[in-house]
Amino acid sequence: QLPRDQSDLLEDDSALGEWLAAHSAPDDRVFVWDSPLANALARRRTPGRIGFFVPLVLARASQNEPVPLGPIQQRLRGEFLASLESPETRFVVVSHKAMAGIEPNLRKNVPVLFPEFSAALAERWQVTDSVGDYRIHTRRAAGP
Numbered sequence: 001q002l003p004r005d006q007s008d009l010l011e012d013d014s015a016l017g018e019w020l021a022a023h024s025a026p027d028d029r030v031f032v033w034d035s036p037l038a039n040a041l042a043r044r045r046t047p048g049r050i051g052f053f054v055p056l057v058l059a060r061a062s063q064n065e066p067v068p069l070g071p072i073q074q075r076l077r078g079e080f081l082a083s084l085e086s087p088e089t090r091f092v093v094v095s096h097k098a099m100a101g102i103e104p105n106l107r108k109n110v111p112v113l114f115p116e117f118s119a120a121l122a123e124r125w126q127v128t129d130s131v132g133d134y135r136i137h138t139r140r141a142a143g144p
Contacts, residue, residue, distance in 0.1 A: 009035065012132030016093065017041025019131045028090035031083075033098055034108055034134070048083030056080055057113040066113050081120055092125055092137040099135065 013035050020030055020042035029047040032038045036051045050056065055076055058067035069077070084092060094110060097103040099118070101111045111118045125137035 008132070010037075012095075012134055013037040014041065016131045016134050019129075019136070020044050020091070023129075024090050027088065029083075029086065029088045030091045030093065031089070032134070033092075033094040033110065038093070038134075046083075047086050047089040048079060050076060050080045050083070053108060056117075057108075077114070077116065081116060084120060084124075090138070092121065093134050094121070094137070095133045096130075096135055097133060 014037075016032065016038035018041070020038055021044075024030060024042070024044060026043065028044060030039055030042070030044040031046050031051075033053050036046070039046060039051065055073065058069065058073070083089065095103065095108070098108040098110050099121070101109045103109050110121075121137055124140055126140050127135045128138045129136040
């Protein structure tokens with residue numbers, strides 16, 4: 001049997017997959033920060049070739065602090081952020097804990113380890129729904 005926190009994550013992923021299947025079209029692109037499982041369950045592709053947070057962040061094993069990025073990782077981050085701007089990107093989904101920087105898995109904490117992603121969400125996306133701990137972001141309407 002899975003520990004409670006892991007079974008909660010699987011339940012949230014399953015529920016999110018159902019939500020995505022019901023609220024998006026097959027051609028819509030979706031990025032889920034914490035886990036690619038919901039994308040697979042809903043049969044929704046990611047905005048770009050990066051479908052999982054792992055290649056985007058590096059943290060010291062015992063601390064919630066970033067490790068200096070190399071040139072390949074910097075390029076991946078730029079590519080990822082650009083993919084969010086694609087018109088096909090319908091939803092960006094991040095857990096509340098990851099956005100608040102309180103996720104027990106330190107590699108998921110967005111504000112500390114990937115502040116540019118945190119800023120992009122704050123500037124151009126808004127939370128419009130939630131499933132479990134996941135917060136579903138949609139693109140903000142363009143201003144006048």
